Amino acid sequence: MLEKLEWIRGRYEELGMLLSQPDTVVDQTRWRALMKEHAQLEPLMLAAERYKQTAAHRAQAQEMLNDPDMADLAREEIAEVEEALAAQEREIQVMLLPRDPNDDKNVVIEVRAGAGGDEAGLFGAVLLRMYTRYAERHGWKVEMLSDNFTELGGVKEVVITLMGQGAYSRLKYESGVHRVQRVPTTESSGRIHTSTATVAVLPEVEEVEIDIVANDLRIDTYRASGSGGQHVNRTDSAVRLTHLPTGLVVTCQDEKSQIKNREKAMRVLRARLYDRMQSEKDAAYAQDRRSQIGTGDRSERIRTYNFPQGRVTDHRIGLTLYKIEEFVDGDCDEVIDGLVQADEVERLKQMNQA
Numbered sequence: 115m116l117e118k119l120e121w122i123r124g125r126y127e128e129l130g131m132l133l134s135q136p137d138t139v140v141d142q143t144r145w146r147a148l149m150k151e152h153a154q155l156e157p158l159m160l161a162a163e164r165y166k167q168t169a170a171h172r173a174q175a176q177e178m179l180n181d182p183d184m185a186d187l188a189r190e191e192i193a194e195v196e197e198a199l200a201a202q203e204r205e206i207q208v209m210l211l212p213r214d215p216n217d218d219k220n221v222v223i224e225v226r227a228g229a230g231g232d233e234a235g236l237f238g239a240v241l242l243r244m245y246t247r248y249a250e251r252h253g254w255k256v257e258m259l260s261d262n263f264t265e266l267g268g269v270k271e272v273v274i275t276l277m278g279q280g281a282y283s284r285l286k287y288e289s290g291v292h293r294v295q296r297v298p299t300t301e302s303s304g305r306i307h308t309s310t311a312t313v314a315v316l317p318e319v320e321e322v323e324i325d326i327v328a329n330d331l332r333i334d335t336y337r338a339s340g341s342g343g344q345h346v347n348r349t350d351s352a353v354r355l356t357h358l359p360t361g362l363v364v365t366c367q368d369e370k371s372q373i374k375n376r377e378k379a380m381r382v383l384r385a386r387l388y389d390r391m392q393s394e395k396d397a398a399y400a401q402d403r404r405s406q407i408g409t410g411d412r413s414e415r416i417r418t419y420n421f422p423q424g425r426v427t428d429h430r431i432g433l434t435l436y437k438i439e440e441f442v443d444g445d446c447d448e449v450i451d452g453l454v455q456a457d458e459v460e461r462l463k464q465m466n467q468a
Contacts, residue, residue: 230309235268
């Protein structure tokens with residue numbers, strides 16, 4: 115660890131020198147890239163400095179052991195310092211873990227009704243609101259890319275993007291099947307039903323990251339569906355994109371402008387193609403969308419929302435919270451923090467075994 119820190123310290127100092135050179139300042143693209151790398155390394159340098167100071171404190175305390183009058187106090191101080199050093203070492207090890215290159219990106223979230231009929235769609239709407247409220251709590255912007263709702267206000271399929279610092283790093287663990295247990299509003303006998311909704315989380319990618327060849331696209335336009343009367347779209351503004359090599363299909367109709375619908379559909383298509391490319395490139399760190407969202411069967415789940423008991427349970431980390439109303443209102447950080455920490459522990463274990 116110390117050898118790697120020394121190499122990183124050298125790189126940090128090199129970046130500082132490069133950023134001060136006139137030819138770097140002139141090249142704004144290079145300057146921004148170097149500034150970003152410098153900013154990413156700075157917290158690690160501060161943590162390394164704290165570790166160095168704590169280690170020096172331990173050495174001073176160990177010298178006190180030679181003084182009979184100070185030996186007991188020194189042993190107490192050494193025990194405290196050793197505990198602090200262990201915590202600081204783990205903090206540094208986590209910082210040294212390879213970063214997910216997608217962590218700083220905006221995120222595309224797809225929510226679909228699973229098993230359970232109308233109740234599954236209504237639960238999908240609960241999840242949609244939960245992610246929207248979570249974004250609002252973090253000061254992120256929310257944009258609807260594609261929507262398909264039921265007559266009861268449930269979700270058939272909805273695609274949104276959340277734009278903000280670290281959005282993907284926080285929400286990438288949400289992919290999978292979410293299960294709900296509650297009494298539906300349509301249930302007259304008060305019987306508890308079990309339903310599911312599936313969630314897929316994708317990093318939003320720039321056009322330069324995914325090159326989509328025009329000949330690989332089939333673009334269909336049609337009239338957007340509506341509630342009838344004056345709300346029916348009288349122009350072919352809805353867009354369906356079909357990526358011929360992969361068979362991926364994306365539709366968008368929520369904008370009145372065909373150009374805007376096409377732009378939104380392209381954003382979703384780029385995210386799906388990037389996700390597929392990543393899964394093929396490294397199956398150990400990414401999953402294709404089919405395995406991400408599962409089949410929607412009731413037996414598959416990453417999390418259960420039990421409304422009668424007021425609890426939400428994340429099955430991957432065995433964490434149960436008895437504050438379901440707050441959770442579905444966007445207060446999700448306690449579970450997400452637990453998922454982040456569990457991921458760090460697993461990656462540290464793999465790094466130490468390598």
